[in-house]
Amino acid sequence: MPCLRRIFAPRLVRLKAGALDRVSIYLKREGWRSPLLLISEGLPDHIVQRIVNTCQLAQTLVVEDASVETEKILIGSLVDPLDCVIGLGGGKTIDLAKSIAFRLGLPFLAIPTSLSNDGFCSPNSSLTSEGKRFTQKARLPVGVVVDLEVVQQAPMSLWLSGVGDLVAKRTAIFDWRRAFHTDGTEFDDLAALLSDASVYQFLAYPQRDTKGIKLLAQGLLFNGVAMEMAGCSRPASGSEHLISHALDLLSENPRLHGLQVGLATYWMGLVQGQNMDDIDALFEITGFWNHWKQNPMSRADWIDALEHAPEIKPGFVTVLSEQDMRKRAADILLTDQRVSQCLC
Ligand SMILES: [Zn+2]
Numbered sequence: 001m002p003c004l005r006r007i008f009a010p011r012l013v014r015l016k017a018g019a020l021d022r023v024s025i026y027l028k029r030e031g032w033r034s035p036l037l038l039i040s041e042g043l044p045d046h047i048v049q050r051i052v053n054t055c056q057l058a059q060t061l062v063v064e065d066a067s068v069e070t071e072k073i074l075i076g077s078l079v080d081p082l083d084c085v086i087g088l089g090g091g092k093t094i095d096l097a098k099s100i101a102f103r104l105g106l107p108f109l110a111i112p113t114s115l116s117n118d119g120f121c122s123p124n125s126s127l128t129s130e131g132k133r134f135t136q137k138a139r140l141p142v143g144v145v146v147d148l149e150v151v152q153q154a155p156m157s158l159w160l161s162g163v164g165d166l167v168a169k170r171t172a173i174f175d176w177r178r179a180f181h182t183d184g185t186e187f188d189d190l191a192a193l194l195s196d197a198s199v200y201q202f203l204a205y206p207q208r209d210t211k212g213i214k215l216l217a218q219g220l221l222f223n224g225v226a227m228e229m230a231g232c233s234r235p236a237s238g239s240e241h242l243i244s245h246a247l248d249l250l251s252e253n254p255r256l257h258g259l260q261v262g263l264a265t266y267w268m269g270l271v272q273g274q275n276m277d278d279i280d281a282l283f284e285i286t287g288f289w290n291h292w293k294q295n296p297m298s299r300a301d302w303i304d305a306l307e308h309a310p311e312i313k314p315g316f317v318t319v320l321s322e323q324d325m326r327k328r329a330a331d332i333l334l335t336d337q338r339v340s341q342c343l344c
Contacts (some may be wrong), residue, residue: 010140016214036059037051117162179316203282266279
């Protein structure tokens with residue numbers, strides 16, 4: 001039965017207002033009595049207290065950054081015994097908590113307080129080493145708790161970053177199909193469908209209210225599950241992510257992951273010959289274009305990123321693997337009005 005499979009995916013998923021106050025109940029249900037809690041530095045006290053005052057915890061540590069250096073120090077300071085790891089806060093804390101849980105072989109509970117990318121439910125963790133970002137294998141969380149009211153209070157730029165990371169599936173799936181036809185890269189129909197559908201769900205209601213935030217959380221969560229199903233990052237990451245990774249390496253002032261990815265998605269979509277009118281309209285409604293207009297990035301950085309993007313993952317076929325497509329991308333970067341207004 002080669003077409004059947006079993007995947008490791010979260011079974012506890014709570015996307016609701018007030019979910020933070022119910023974490024102690026979730027922990028009891030799972031039988032976790034000695035959790036390690038990692039919280040983001042600077043997270044408002046009223047959020048932290050809702051967990052610390054209600055949950056039985058073995059240890060609480062504050063996370064300043066998501067570096068391997070910090071990870072080593074934190075692991076060295078852990079008490080025994082621990083039976084799960086909880087990450088409460090922003091993307092860096094979630095990534096570090098996920099990585100520590102993976103190293104210790106413990107279940108991981110993700111409680112993101114913003115939705116700036118799909119990392120809260122992805123099978124990888126993004127860390128830095130000596131200041132440079134890299135991605136390493138981890139495991140999906142066993143549980144994801146998103147308090148919609150808490151996430152709604154996160155800064156607008158983080159919400160827009162999440163929107164950008166979600167729409168990337170449009171170009172990622174296109175690149176994946178291209179790779180399947182070009183070099184026989186294995187394609188997973190269901191993973192691609194799940195990833196694609198998550199974008200359309202959000203496109204139907206792209207609002208920054210409880211319902212829209214729930215759809216964004218759902219969409220980003222399904223991306224992670226799709227990656228786990230496919231056993232690779234293809235359902236959520238293509239040429240648009242290569243551009244963003246290149247910017248992280250080359251630019252002196254890189255922006256939030258999802259902001260870069262979203263703009264690169266619109267650009268790469270045009271290079272791929274896709275109709276990007278719906279993404280254009282989405283960026284207009286959500287304020288994504290406006291955010292970029294107010295905070296433009298160096299055009300030279302984006303030209304550099306285009307040149308170096310194919311080197312980020314050698315052998316990873318995308319639209320940028322072909323020289324004439326890179327030429328087309330350079331032309332669009334200079335002439336498209338929407339892209340141009342985001343650069344200076
Ligand atoms: Zn991403």
